[in-house]
Amino acid sequence: MTTRPRKPAPGTPAPGKLALPELAEMKARRQPIAMVTAYDTPSGRLADAAGADLILVGDSAAMTVLGHDSTVPATMGEMIILTRAVTRGARRPLVVADMPFGSFQVSDEEAMHNAVRFVKEAGADAVKLEGGGPMLTRVRTLVGGGVPVMGHLGLTPQSATMLGGFRAQGRTAEKAVRLLEDALALQAAGCFAIVLEAVPAPVATRITEALSIPTIGIGAGGGTDGQVLVWHDLLGLYEGHAPRFVKQYADLAKAIKTAVGTYVEEVRERRFPEQQHTYSMPEEELALFEEALQEVRERR
Ligand code: KIV
Numbered sequence: 001m002t003t004r005p006r007k008p009a010p011g012t013p014a015p016g017k018l019a020l021p022e023l024a025e026m027k028a029r030r031q032p033i034a035m036v037t038a039y040d041t042p043s044g045r046l047a048d049a050a051g052a053d054l055i056l057v058g059d060s061a062a063m064t065v066l067g068h069d070s071t072v073p074a075t076m077g078e079m080i081i082l083t084r085a086v087t088r089g090a091r092r093p094l095v096v097a098d099m100p101f102g103s104f105q106v107s108d109e110e111a112m113h114n115a116v117r118f119v120k121e122a123g124a125d126a127v128k129l130e131g132g133g134p135m136l137t138r139v140r141t142l143v144g145g146g147v148p149v150m151g152h153l154g155l156t157p158q159s160a161t162m163l164g165g166f167r168a169q170g171r172t173a174e175k176a177v178r179l180l181e182d183a184l185a186l187q188a189a190g191c192f193a194i195v196l197e198a199v200p201a202p203v204a205t206r207i208t209e210a211l212s213i214p215t216i217g218i219g220a221g222g223g224t225d226g227q228v229l230v231w232h233d234l235l236g237l238y239e240g241h242a243p244r245f246v247k248q249y250a251d252l253a254k255a256i257k258t259a260v261g262t263y264v265e266e267v268r269e270r271r272f273p274e275q276q277h278t279y280s281m282p283e284e285e286l287a288l289f290e291e292a293l294q295e296v297r298e299r300r
Helices: 021-028 041-049 076-089 108-122 133-144 173-189 201-210 252-268 283-299
Strands: 033-037 054-057 094-098 126-128 149-154 193-197 215-218 226-229
Touching (some): 041 054, 041 076, 076 094, 108 126, 133 149, 149 173
Parallel strands (some): 054 094, 094 126, 149 193
């Protein structure tokens, strides 16, 4: 008898999964690529159902779901748990795990070790890492080892302190040229796509034109091959200060507060649960129970 594996092995695309080379073909067809972050199974499932092509399990999780003030505290352990939850919910979109600060900066070997953890333990299809220059050998090592890598240039939140805060990058000709050179180098090193964050629109457009791999913009204008937004920003769930490039498509914080507030009120006023929320039992069983109860009372 032949047995077939129920689940594909890590590194083997699951049935129905968007094929990685399709992204470059989408760029060639000028078909915009939609990416969104997600951090748990329901958001992975909903992003899939909504038609997202790529899901990023961003280290923005440190701020959106773990309550930190920056992305820096995110750990490998946390990111593995969140990525695993997302891959349980998402089928078609490629799931990209964000390598947290400290997980890839030290050495190529450590970067490879942690990237492999994302693929094997969390079912990620690819990883993302921030920066160019010294990170090129990381990209070459990971891609050489069979892990697809998405680059991230411009405002790279893990090094916000060194960049002078959360501010737009590449706003002088010299810095814009450096960004273009970094993007070309990441492409040559083997990245399958690059996130451009908080970069002037004309600079992002020119970089996009110069690359054969897709660019995914966030605060980089409409000339990139795709866009990414953070789940909590898009849905109005993050109540901190939102950057100017965020477009909020819903006010779920308001909807949640109204719904939970109504529930709390109904509990306090004994209006919840109603008849339809409760279980019944046969009349005769209830009568027997009452009798038994009486006996228990008498024995005490
Ligand atoms: O962590 C994240 O969510 C990101 C996106 C903003 C690109 O890196």
